[in-house]
Amino acid sequence: MALVKMHITESAAQDEGKETLEWPVLLAALEDDNPTIRRRSARELVNCQNCAAALVDRLKRERDLSVREVIFTTLTRLGDSTAVAGLVDCLRSEDPAVRNEAIDAMKQLPENMASIMKGLLQDRDPDIRIFAVNVLESLRHPNVESWLIEVIETDAHVNVCATAVDLLSEVGTQAALNPLARLKARFADEPYVQFAADLALRRIHED
Amino acid sequence: MKTDADITKIVISGDDFQKFREYFYRKTGISFEPSKRYFVDKRLVERIEMTESGNFRTYFTMLRFQASGEELQQLTNIMTVNETYFLREEYQFQCLVDSMLPDIANRKIDNSPIRIWCIPSSSGEEPYTVAMYLLERWAGINRWDVEIISSDIDTGILKKARVGCYSARAVQHVPATWLAKYFTRTGDNFQICEELRQAVEFTRVNLSELADTRPYRNFDVIFCRNLLIYFDDVSRKAAAETFYDVLKPGGYICLGHSESMSRISSLYNVRKFPEAIVYQRPLEAR
Numbered sequence: 001m002a003l004v005k006m007h008i009t010e011s012a013a014q015d016e017g018k019e020t021l022e023w024p025v026l027l028a029a030l031e032d033d034n035p036t037i038r039r040r041s042a043r044e045l046v047n048c049q050n051c052a053a054a055l056v057d058r059l060k061r062e063r064d065l066s067v068r069e070v071i072f073t074t075l076t077r078l079g080d081s082t083a084v085a086g087l088v089d090c091l092r093s094e095d096p097a098v099r100n101e102a103i104d105a106m107k108q109l110p111e112n113m114a115s116i117m118k119g120l121l122q123d124r125d126p127d128i129r130i131f132a133v134n135v136l137e138s139l140r141h142p143n144v145e146s147w148l149i150e151v152i153e154t155d156a157h158v159n160v161c162a163t164a165v166d167l168l169s170e171v172g173t174q175a176a177l178n179p180l181a182r183l184k185a186r187f188a189d190e191p192y193v194q195f196a197a198d199l200a201l202r203r204i205h206e207d
Numbered sequence: 208m209k210t211d212a213d214i215t216k217i218v219i220s221g222d223d224f225q226k227f228r229e230y231f232y233r234k235t236g237i238s239f240e241p242s243k244r245y246f247v248d249k250r251l252v253e254r255i256e257m258t259e260s261g262n263f264r265t266y267f268t269m270l271r272f273q274a275s276g277e278e279l280q281q282l283t284n285i286m287t288v289n290e291t292y293f294l295r296e297e298y299q300f301q302c303l304v305d306s307m308l309p310d311i312a313n314r315k316i317d318n319s320p321i322r323i324w325c326i327p328s329s330s331g332e333e334p335y336t337v338a339m340y341l342l343e344r345w346a347g348i349n350r351w352d353v354e355i356i357s358s359d360i361d362t363g364i365l366k367k368a369r370v371g372c373y374s375a376r377a378v379q380h381v382p383a384t385w386l387a388k389y390f391t392r393t394g395d396n397f398q399i400c401e402e403l404r405q406a407v408e409f410t411r412v413n414l415s416e417l418a419d420t421r422p423y424r425n426f427d428v429i430f431c432r433n434l435l436i437y438f439d440d441v442s443r444k445a446a447a448e449t450f451y452d453v454l455k456p457g458g459y460i461c462l463g464h465s466e467s468m469s470r471i472s473s474l475y476n477v478r479k480f481p482e483a484i485v486y487q488r489p490l491e492a493r
Contacts, residue, residue: 006354
């Protein structure tokens with residue numbers, strides 16, 4: 001036995017059968033019993049412009065974590081309105097892993113999220129508003145600070161405001177000073193808000 | 208032209224360093240201890256100058272919110288040391304022969320070769336190190352065939368790898384007996400022997416291209432060290448997912464010492480071997 005040279009094209013030929021890249025076949029493969037086939041199909045569909053709906057539909061039913069993760073990545077890379085709407089739906093999932101994967105995916109889509117962020121930050125469900133602030137944590141968009149300021153100025157829920165003020169301590173500028181002072185007054189009996197707002201104010205003043 | 212005195216006018220405060228450190232860790236998994244302060248400050252000031260940001264605050268805002276992520280890429284490039292040589296991070300090769308390969312061999316149910324993939328190949332130091340390590344430190348080489356494939360996106364560097372001629376600096380950690388056995392001195396350089404050149408298959412692969420990676424299947428071990436830190440988050444995750452299907456169930460992946468798969472993807476199990484922490488594709492579906 002020894003080191004032997006492998007020719008990668010031979011390896012490909014020996015693989016389990018020929019793979020086809022036709023979209024209808026790949027879409028059908030999303031429903032295959034074998035998770036390896038579903039995973040590969042989900043990955044290949046990144047080049048299919050009208051396949052987000054099928055991926056979102058599969059995501060809702062997919063139980064294999066490895067397939068689910070690939071679907072999330074493909075939806076992120078597709079980034080069209082159907083994909084984004086599917087990710088937003090995932091925020092309402094009972095499964096925290098699904099929610100976290102959706103948040104991570106959304107962070108990668110600054111322009112797409114910008115158009116729906118205001119709506120998310122005004123959602124009736126405070127958990128959804130907190131998740132939206134979580135998305136802002138790594139969203140590469142110039143409006144992040146103004147969205148956060150709007151949250152601490154208007155949101156009635158202390159946990160939503162606390163999440164926003166945590167992030168403002170990193171990204172806040174002079175524009176956040178007065179809103180932070182008003183937040184402190186609005187939640188005068190909430191020690192965490194006082195602490196987090198003071199930290200944000202100190203950091204902004206240091207800048 | 209700006210002088211050193213001009214450049215040092217930009218001050219990175221302790222708070223700036225802390226903010227940057229937290230952010231950079233979140234984005235890359237690379238954590239700079241306070242002892243690296245000079246190293247980090249010097250490079251931050253350099254990029255603040257290059258981008259004409261004027262101060263840390265403006266630069267940091269641009270870094271965080273630039274849609275293309277180009278500046279984060281530039282900064283990551285200069286914050287990492289892109290250097291390769293034989294036996295670099297040797298503990299992983301020890302882990303290969305003392306822990307990973309014995310486990311893989313134990314699980315094998317046929318006599319098919321064990322497959323190892325090195326990506327990026329760079330100029331070949333890593334795959335040739337793997338080859339030497341197997342021949343010198345793994346008794347299982349007498350029982351099993353092993354295939355080593357080494358890939359890179361850069362055809363120029365692959366050409367250099369196939370030639371296999373190295374500087375004294377590249378081979379400085381190679382034991383004298385290995386040097387005598389596997390290299391021939393050619394002036395100031397060291398030429399790797401024909402046996403090893405013939406043992407490694409070099410191929411061009413763009414890890415982000417599905418068509419390039421599709422033929423790569425059924426590997427037992429992947430070395431992908433200090434590559435993913437240069438990718439953006441989505442590409443890094445997509446690469447981890449590609450590797451998942453490149454590996455057999457139970458196969459291992461080794462990343463660079465500053466990289467963590469746990470921060471990229473939840474697909475893998477962390478395996479803490481005595482020699483190194485590596486990542487394993489689970490044996491069973493999840």
